[in-house]
Amino acid sequence: MTPVVTQALQEAGEEHPDAAMALIRSCVAGWAQEQMRSGTSVTAATQARLARALYEELYGMGPLAQIVADPEVENIDINGCDQVWVSYRDGRIERGPAVAASNEELIGKVQRWSTYQSANPREFSWTNPLLNAALGEELRLSAVMSVTPYPCVSLRFHRHVDVTLNDLVQLGTLDPVLAAFLRAGVRGRRPVSPATMHRIRATLRHALNLAIKQERLIDFNPAAVIELPDAVRPKALVWTAERVRHWQGEHARHLATVKGRAAGKRINVVDTWIGAPRPSPVMVWTPEQTGRFLAAAATHRLFALYRLVALRGLRRGEACGLRWKDVDLDSGVVAVCWQVIQLGWDTIEGKPKTDASERVIALDAQTMTILQAHRKRQARELLAAGPARVDSGFVFTNPDGSRLHPQHLTDQFCWLAYTAGLPPIRLHDLRHGAASMMLAAGVDVKIVQETLGHTSSSFTRDTYTSVYPEVAKAAAEKTAALVIPAAGSHR
Numbered sequence: 471m472t473p474v475v476t477q478a479l480q481e482a483g484e485e486h487p488d489a490a491m492a493l494i495r496s497c498v499a500g501w502a503q504e505q506m507r508s509g510t511s512v513t514a515a516t517q518a519r520l521a522r523a524l525y526e527e528l529y530g531m532g533p534l535a536q537i538v539a540d541p542e543v544e545n546i547d548i549n550g551c552d553q554v555w556v557s558y559r560d561g562r563i564e565r566g567p568a569v570a571a572s573n574e575e576l577i578g579k580v581q582r583w584s585t586y587q588s589a590n591p592r593e594f595s596w597t598n599p600l601l602n603a604a605l606g607e608e609l610r611l612s613a614v615m616s617v618t619p620y621p622c623v624s625l626r627f628h629r630h631v632d633v634t635l636n637d638l639v640q641l642g643t644l645d646p647v648l649a650a651f652l653r654a655g656v657r658g659r660r661p662v663s664p665a666t667m668h669r670i671r672a673t674l675r676h677a678l679n680l681a682i683k684q685e686r687l688i689d690f691n692p693a694a695v696i697e698l699p700d701a702v703r704p705k706a707l708v709w710t711a712e713r714v715r716h717w718q719g720e721h722a723r724h725l726a727t728v729k730g731r732a733a734g735k736r737i738n739v740v741d742t743w744i745g746a747p748r749p750s751p752v753m754v755w756t757p758e759q760t761g762r763f764l765a766a767a768a769t770h771r772l773f774a775l776y777r778l779v780a781l782r783g784l785r786r787g788e789a790c791g792l793r794w795k796d797v798d799l800d801s802g803v804v805a806v807c808w809q810v811i812q813l814g815w816d817t818i819e820g821k822p823k824t825d826a827s828e829r830v831i832a833l834d835a836q837t838m839t840i841l842q843a844h845r846k847r848q849a850r851e852l853l854a855a856g857p858a859r860v861d862s863g864f865v866f867t868n869p870d871g872s873r874l875h876p877q878h879l880t881d882q883f884c885w886l887a888y889t890a891g892l893p894p895i896r897l898h899d900l901r902h903g904a905a906s907m908m909l910a911a912g913v914d915v916k917i918v919q920e921t922l923g924h925t926s927s928s929f930t931r932d933t934y935t936s937v938y939p940e941v942a943k944a945a946a947e948k949t950a951a952l953v954i955p956a957a958g959s960h961r
Contacts, residue, residue, distance in 0.1 A: 544557050551570040720746050752899060760903055765890075792866065806827065808822070906938065
């Protein structure tokens with residue numbers, strides 16, 4: 471029946487698989503009516519199975535459909551139309567059914583697999599004898615022809631497309647001790663966001679374009695065809711009471727899952743607190759929650775640093791790079807001139823992120839008092855360090871005076887927030903909160919922009935501000951107050 475269906479599809483000019491299925495069902499129904507006229511009954515279930523088989527033959531994997539659907543299969547190797555070998559996860563290798571009646575038919579099937587099941591269809595012919603394609607998320611196709619005595623096709627399964635170290639331990643692929651070693655090796659390394667990936671690609675593309683135009687070293691820019699995930703900026707959300715209640719349930723379920731996987735072994739409660747699903751990657755504390763954090767951090771040796779980030783919006787690297795020579799305790803201002811940049815685990819000192827990031831920030835009287843107390847404490851620590859002391863000149867240091875590692879600030883911040891019973895945010899999200907609190911307090915957006923070190927006030931409004939429920943409610947009440955008296959006067 472396949473030739474009949476193929477001819478009907480060609481006459482209808484229908485090639486899209488979704489639309490073709492309707493035509494296939496119609497052909498099968500017509501065939502069933504002919505069978506009934508000759509005295510043979512064909513049930514609806516049989517018609518559905520036949521239509522699905524025809525569809526798989528023309529657009530799917532054909533005779534391999536059941537094998538591909540088997541989760542125990544790892545690889546399928548096809549050497550010519552009738553030599554099919556199937557490898558299983560347990561090490562078995564068995565012969566499979568012939569995939570085509572001839573090598574020419576096999577070549578046509580491979581071309582259809584690439585055309586209808588790959589997101590990026592590619593030609594497989596005598597002029598293009600090599601083919602590599604992804605058939606969905608799990609299956610990878612590799613095929614070669616003309617340079618071999620017969621077409622050779624390999625289908626490789628990548629079933630674990632999103633695997634954690636815990637998954638690898640459960641699968642028996644990774645030893646628990648090695649998994650712990652790998653976790654320690656990557657802890658503190660910041661993942662590269664999609665936005666950063668796009669900036670890196672733009673830089674590479676520009677450099678390679680120069681190599682093409684000026685140096686003529688290459689004639690093709692590979693960076694131009696790299697596919698990256700969309701760089702969608704996540705929306706910052708406020709930790710309202712309702713969101714906190716929902717997150718607490720998520721955290722409890724996540725904690726139970728982690729404890730179950732640990733099988734009685736010790737777990738990292740802070741990592742579990744961070745890993746629980748949250749409404750948005752970027753969350754902002756309310757002013758009351760920020761106050762609770764600062765109260766919990768009041769006795770910490772880096773309290774002054776966290777207060778600067780929470781109220782003045784310093785970046786983590788800027789806080790690490792702040793020097794005493796840039797702090798004017800008499801005038802109550804701080805000049806942001808340097809930052810400590812983390813590259814992997816290594817750190818370097820450099821200028822702030824942009825020209826606008828080099829700025830002078832005014833401080834409130836209480837923050838200045840806290841900074842003065844911090845300086846006295848630092849002097850006592852340096853005196854206690856004795857010959858091991860390091861006169862680095864930084865405002866925030868280790869007890870011996872050496873420069874802080876940025877990741878140390880993040881680790882300490884997460885621990886303080888966890889012990890304070892607060893919902894999780896990133897250290898950088900304190901900067902979002904600082905912008906939102908300044909605007910909620912009625913500070914002009916231009917001043918907020920300059921305080922944060924942004925190049926434009928529109929970027930400040932669009933990216934670093936969140937509407938607190940109290941502010942939104944006050945705005946709603948003010949709006950209603952303008953309308954309700956006027957409405958009442960017409961009663």
